Amino acid sequence: MSVSIDDLRLFRFVVRIEADPGDGSAFVGSGFLAAPGLVLTCAHVVNWFEDGESFRVVSAVPEVNAARAVxxxxxxxxAGPDELWAWPxxxxxxxxxxxxxxxxRHPLPRLDLGAPVPTxxxxxxxxIAARPNPDSAASVPVxxxxxxxxESVDGQGFWWLADGHALxxxxxxxxxxxERGAICAVINNSRGLGAAVGSVATPLSAxxxxxxxxxxxxxxxGFSAVPEWDTAFTRRSDVPWRDTWNPGVTARHFVGRTTELQKLQDNLEKxxxxxxxQSIGGFGGVGKTALAVAFAERCRDRFDGRVFHDFESYRGTRADTAAxxxxxxxxxxxxxxxxxxELLDHRARAxxxxxxxxxxxxxxxWDNVDSLDQLDGLLIRSEGCATIVTTRDVIRIDDADRTLRLDVLQExxxxxMFLEIAGDRHPLEQVTELVRRDLYVPVLIATHAREVANEEVALEEIIEDLPEPAAVRGQTDPYLQRDVFxxxxxxxxxxxPEERVAFRAFGAHPGAIATLGSLAAAMECPVREASRRMRGLIRAGLAERDLNETxxxxxxxxxxxxxxxxxxxxAHLAEVxxxxxxSRAALAQYYLDRLGRDFGNRPDWFAAEVETIRALAVTDTTEKFGHLGRFLGYRGLRYSRYDAAETGFSLAEKIDRVLGDGRRTGHSLWGQGEVARLRGQFDEAEAKYRAALQLSETxxxxxxxxxxxxxLAEVAQMRGDAERAEAHYLAAMDAYSEGGFTHRMIYVERGLGRVAKLRGDVTLAVARFNxxxxxxRSEGDDYGIAFAxxxxxxxxxxxxxxxxxxERYRESMDLFDRIGDPVGSACAMHGLGNVALGRGDRVLARERLEAxxxxxxxHHAARxxxxxAADFARLEASEAH
Known part of the structure; x- marks a missing residue:
């Protein structure tokens, strides 16, 4: 099975060797940390230095970087007669x-001196280290x-390697x-003078x-000093691949950009x-995404798969993180x-x-990126892979040769482009004047072309409405954006007039995708009327329906x-x-009303709206938005969207503290504790619960x-501490009783049942669960009935x-199935497996436990x-006997 290597983790072990001043100008070759205080390299690399002469080793490890090398x-x-240096x-x-x-004081890699010669x-x-531009001493090695x-091994013992680009x-x-996750050889030369591909290496058996x-x-x-060496190697997961390719633009009406397309292609070939x-930069609307998508369409046959993700960094709301x-x-x-x-942290996702x-x-x-942090864990540097990053900012990812800044279109x-969208029946002189007044900006040209194609307005009317262009072509500062407006x-x-209201509400709406229900709320009009208004925006080229998802x-x-x-x-017009x-206050009230109801079987609504709710919640710090954050947290917990729940509860806590509302601050901290507990982060959960307890008591x-x-009781119970869990549950029962929260007392009763079972007191456990x-049953709570x-x-x-x-497991399974809770149903099946194991029916036990x-x-139920796993171990032990 294939193995992936996280290059960035292994770069810590690589060094570049050079004479002073250590700025790359006197770079002579590569090396790597091999033993405490020792670097392994080639003899011909250090042929520049006499014995005892000091030189520099440049490394990402500060202690190594400061050391003197001899x-x-x-x-x-x-060199030998075959142009290779003398063995080894x-x-x-x-x-x-x-x-x-x-x-x-530096990390050490894993070496494999006994690596067998491949067959x-x-x-x-x-x-290795290499100059991005081999012909320039000013090109700093990377x-x-x-x-x-x-490929083969020669008579001296050198390994001959093919295909790779010799640098x-x-x-x-x-x-x-x-496969072995270890260093097996040292690269020591290209395959002959002037060879374009291939290299020669010395195996460590030398x-x-x-x-x-x-x-x-x-x-x-067999020593490996730091965990990042072994964790840099990942075997391919056994899942079939499917492309996730959903850019908001297509290559259908893409024209021109031949120079830019050729540069992208040349970089790929080189x-x-x-x-x-490769990075494509430029102001909003200049066509960065369109260029990337057009290139991807033309080169798709060169790749096994394609991935597209929009980070939405320039919408004025929360941008996507790498996680x-x-x-x-x-x-x-x-x-x-x-x-x-939801249960994987950033590193596990990567x-x-x-x-x-x-x-x-x-x-x-990777579309609309505004910082390198957003790419943490995303860059795949395996053979034959290609990455394109679009950004409005200057982001240096690799070398500067692969940063392409887009200007507006040539006339x-x-x-x-206009004729592609609007048709070729329009007078050329009018089209020429329109694109001039549109500043040759693709998004403006496309908007006006769609208006003409939809026969909403005549071409000459658009020209009449547009002022004479300012002398701003080629600028990328905010004044161009103002002129674009x-x-x-x-x-x-x-x-x-109603469509203008719709356009302003659409701009004020913080989500990347706006649903009709939320737009109607922001416009404060019925859904049917909102639909009519949005059709007007679509005809004008100012909006489009997203039909990718049902x-x-x-x-x-x-x-x-x-x-x-x-x-x-x-959004600018809405502010003016x-x-x-x-609009945002009306939208917040809409979400508060919807989240406050008991949707039961409506996770689809929450899934469609959760990102917008999260983006909206962080736009204000008033009390209403604190409520919205808490409601987002409660529903995030209900539907296992822990990231959204964490955002909501954290926002609510900040607002509650500013307002001096200790009671609500306690609830927000409790919510953060729930998120941590459900993620298995018990120390953090306990700290949040204790902070919430102190505020609630005050x-x-x-x-x-x-x-x-x-x-606190649930954390103690999960840690197997029955005494502490029981004490907290009883204290919770007293608090709920004092406040008249009878429904929550049932949760505690079930918790005490689990504590009794943990202690082995079956009689008490049965009484508690009954x-x-x-x-x-008296409350008609099917979830509570099933869990009891x-x-x-x-x-x-x-x-x-x-x-x-x-009998009990089958009864609970039927109820969980009716409710639509697959994890609860699996818990019942798990119990039936233990029943079969207890009866000695190992075949049936394995069947049920595997189900x-x-x-x-x-459903990633980690706990x-x-x-x-413990029950499978019991089963295997019984099979062994």
Whole structure:
């Protein structure tokens, strides 16, 4: 199975070797940390330096970077007749601190001196330093990963490698065996003078017999000083690939940009199989995304798969983080379910993404990025992969040669774009004048062309409405954006008054996608009227329906989108007309009303609106928006959207503290504790619950006290501390009783039942669960009934009453199925597996436990899987006997 390597983690072990001043101008080659205070490289790399002469080793490790380097050992210093340096062409460099002692404060890699000689073509990756521009001494060397294919071994013992691009300066770099996760050889030359591809390497088996003994001794220990070495290797996950390719634009009407397309293509070709990262920059609406998508369409046959993600960094709301993007991608390509993603932190998401990408030639477009942090964990640098980043800012990802800044269209291309969209029946002189007044900006030209194509307005009328262009062509400062707004004014003024309200509400709406129901709320009009107004915007080219996702026939969930620039212009108008605040306040009230109801089986509505609610919640700090944050938190917990819940509760806490509302601050802290507990972060959860408890006690809030105590009880119970759990549950019961919260007392009763079971007191556990069952039945709470019956099944199963346990498990399973709770149903199946195991029916037990495991994995019920592992161990132990 293929293995992916996280290059960035292994770059810590690579060094570049150069003479002073250490700025790259005197770069001579590569090397790598191999033993405490020792660097391994090639003899010909350090041929520049005499024995005892000091030189520099440049590293990402501060202690190494500050050390003085001298050659400790080297093989013969002459080249052989075949133009290769004399076997084994190795050198050991010693690192010395200011006092002349060996500098050992650095990480160490895993070495494989006994790596067998391959018997056929296998992949090996070299980690080296190389100049981005080999012909310029001013080009500062950067670290690279280069894939080779092992080809043969010659009579001297050198390994011959093919396919990989041989780069000047790579000699001395480390060659890694991905399957064994260790360094197996040292890169020492290209394959002959002037060779374009391929290289030669010295296997580490050459060490010993009087040379490199210190390095060999280090390798013999199998020592790896830091975890990032081993964790840099990821095997491909066993999931089929599906593209997640949903850009908001298509290549259908793309014209021109031949120079830019050729530069993107040239950079891809020059990479010689290396992963290439390219950046497209420019102001909003200049056509960055369109260029990236057109390039992706033309090159799609070169790749196994494609990925697109819009970070939405320029909408004036919360931009996506790297973790957000990873979550979206993992669900999009089919590598994780939404519930699984919620339980994975950023690093775990990145590891799963790498595992899915292993061995695949991928084309990735990261759209609207405004910082390198957003790309953390996303960049795949495997052989044959390509990445395009679009941004309005200058972001240097690799070398400057691959940063492309877009200007507006050339006149001929601007005219061709208009005619592509509006048809070719229009007088050329009028089209020429229109694109001139549109400043040759693609988004403006496309907007006006759609208006003409839809026969909403005559071409000459648009020209008449547009002012003479200012002398701003080619500028990328805010004044151009202001001038672009002037270009859109004519389109706005031609709207009906109600449609103008719609456009302003659309701009004020903070979500990347706006649903019809939420737009109606922001306009304060009926849904049917909102639909009519949005059709007017679509005809004017100022909005479009998003038909990529179905809405299940729910008219409220019809989706609308538009280019960033149009939305920003709409928000600008809303602010000018003084209805930005009013629109967002009306929208907040709409969401508060909807979230306050008990939707029960409506997770689809929440899934469609959650990102907008989160984006809206952070736009204000008034009390209403604090309520919205809390409601977002409660529903996020209900529907397992822990990221949204965390945002909501954190926002609410900040607002509550500013308002001096200790009671609500306690509730917000409790919500953060719930998120941490459900993620398995028990220390953080306990800290949040204790802070919530202190505030609730000070505020005299029995409900808040009960919630915090119950949270502390659940943490203690999960840690197996029955005494502490019971004490907290009883304190919670007292608080709920004082406040008259009878429904919450049922939760506590079930918790006390679990504590009794933890202690092995089956009689008390049964009594507790029966009490909870009767209370839930009196309230008509199906969820409470199902969980109480499940608890009874667990209790009597632990007592060996298998017939009664089976009856309870089947009863709870039927109820969970009717409610639509697959994890609850799997818990019941898990219980039935334990019943079969208790009766000695191992075949049936395995069948039931595997069925439960499948459901747990599907919904990423991590804690349930841990409990199941123990039951599988019991089953396997019984099978062994």
């Amino acid at each position: 050659v400790s050992e080297r093989s013969a210093r002459e 062409d190795l050198a050991v460099v010693e690192l010395l601190d200011a006092d002349g002692r060996r500098e050992t 056929g073509p296998v992949r090996r990756r070299a980690f 670290l690279r990963g280069v894939d080779f294919r092992w 000047p300066g790579m000699s001395g770099g480390m060659l890694v065996d991905p 060490l010993g017999n009087g040379f490199g003994e210190a390095v060999r001794a280090q390798a013999a220990t 990479a010689g199989g290396l992963a290439v990262v 957000d993007a990873l979550g979206s991608i993992l669900t999009g390509i089919g590598a994780a379910t939404p519930k699984e993603v 590891e799963r993404w790498r595992a899915a990408a292993v061995g695949r030639r991928l084309l990735m477009v 001929a291309d601007a005219i061709a 002037d270009r859109l004014e004519g389109s706005y003024r031609r709207l009906e 809405n299940g026939g729910d008219r409220d969930l019809r989706r609308y989108r538009a280019h960033d620039l149009l939305r920003v212009y709409g 007309e003084d209805d930005l605040t009013g 505020a005299g809030d029995p409900g808040g006290v009960g919630n915090a105590r119950r949270g 009490t909870a069952l009767e209370a839930s 019956i499940l608890g009874l099944g667990d209790a009597v199963c632990a007592a060996g009453e298998f017939e009664a346990a089976e 439960a495991a499948e459901a747990y994995r599907k 349930n899987l841990e409990e199941l």
